[in-house]
Amino acid sequence: MKDQGKLTAKGAKIVAALERFRDTLESGVPVEQRYTVRKIRLKLTPRTFESKEVKNVRAALGISQPVFSQFLGVDVKTVRSWEQGQRVPSGMACRFLEEIEADLEHWRGRLRNVLDIEDGLGEESR
Numbered sequence: 001m002k003d004q005g006k007l008t009a010k011g012a013k014i015v016a017a018l019e020r021f022r023d024t025l026e027s028g029v030p031v032e033q034r035y036t037v038r039k040i041r042l043k044l045t046p047r048t049f050e051s052k053e054v055k056n057v058r059a060a061l062g063i064s065q066p067v068f069s070q071f072l073g074v075d076v077k078t079v080r081s082w083e084q085g086q087r088v089p090s091g092m093a094c095r096f097l098e099e100i101e102a103d104l105e106h107w108r109g110r111l112r113n114v115l116d117i118e119d120g121l122g123e124e125s126r
Contacts, residue, residue, distance in 0.1 A: 021035075044095075046091050046094035046095040046098055047098065048089075048094060049089050049094050049097050050085070051083050054079070054082045054089060054097065057097050058079070060100075060104050061107060061108060061111060065079045065080060067115070071114070072093060
């Protein structure tokens, strides 16, 4: 077993890089002069979904409110209230609804993988 006091080669590289970065900060030299600095702005504010839009997403998947609620991880009363316009979906729910809308075929496939349909048919009927 390795001595815990010794750094691995990878760990030593990381420590050395952090020390160089610290030295740069302490020197007062603008970080941009020594390192590549990127600013990334993500457009992640989810759009809001009106009641009809929530219903349209569910209908596009071809599932009932109870199945949709289980799939989203919310109570069926929550889905009903969204579809009746009594409540608006949370930001996280809107983000998920956007993802579903963007790739319906993917989510239909995911549903097929997770649905356990009881059709009342015995093994002999299949």
